[in-house]
Amino acid sequence: MFGLLFFLLFTPGVSEFLCMSSDLEISYTFCDSTAHDFMFNLTPCSIMNKSVWKADLTWIPRSDITFLKVVFNVWYDSAKVLLWKEVLCSGVDDEYSVCGTPKGATFATTFDIKGSRTKFPKGNYNIIVQGFSDDSENNMVICLNLTMIVKQDAF
Numbered sequence: 001m002f003g004l005l006f007f008l009l010f011t012p013g014v015s016e017f018l019c020m021s022s023d024l025e026i027s028y029t030f031c032d033s034t035a036h037d038f039m040f041n042l043t044p045c046s047i048m049n050k051s052v053w054k055a056d057l058t059w060i061p062r063s064d065i066t067f068l069k070v071v072f073n074v075w076y077d078s079a080k081v082l083l084w085k086e087v088l089c090s091g092v093d094d095e096y097s098v099c100g101t102p103k104g105a106t107f108a109t110t111f112d113i114k115g116s117r118t119k120f121p122k123g124n125y126n127i128i129v130q131g132f133s134d135d136s137e138n139n140m141v142i143c144l145n146l147t148m149i150v151k152q153d154a155f
Helices: none
Strands: 016-020 024-030 037-043 053-060 068-076 079-089 107-113 123-132 140-150
Touching: 016 037
Parallel strands: none
Antiparallel strands: 016 024, 024 140, 037 053, 053 107, 068 079, 068 123, 123 140
């Protein structure tokens, strides 16, 4: 089954379905009350027997991206299971193409998400993805609240 996730400048605070298939549902809201120029595509809309998802991301940031720290908080059936933080852009020898994107410019990229590393058990996942323009995590540039429902075990 072919699935496609897409969102672009949706109303803040309103939950939007991104993906619905026989084994997976994903929806999102932005964490703040401001609309974002943001698009995300993911194929396929399935976790069964898929080792790699293809992702397309387009974003028009509201501030210069000279420093970017991402924070992932993941809950599984209401239990916190992962906190992952990574500095993607430090302003020196940055390897990611988003680094150096000026405020108001369009950033677009395609990348792989290697799903085979993680087997997702059936259940409800809440994923908060935050991007900060400082290491102290005071200046948030984007925040997404994703809900992922895995309808069957991938084992």
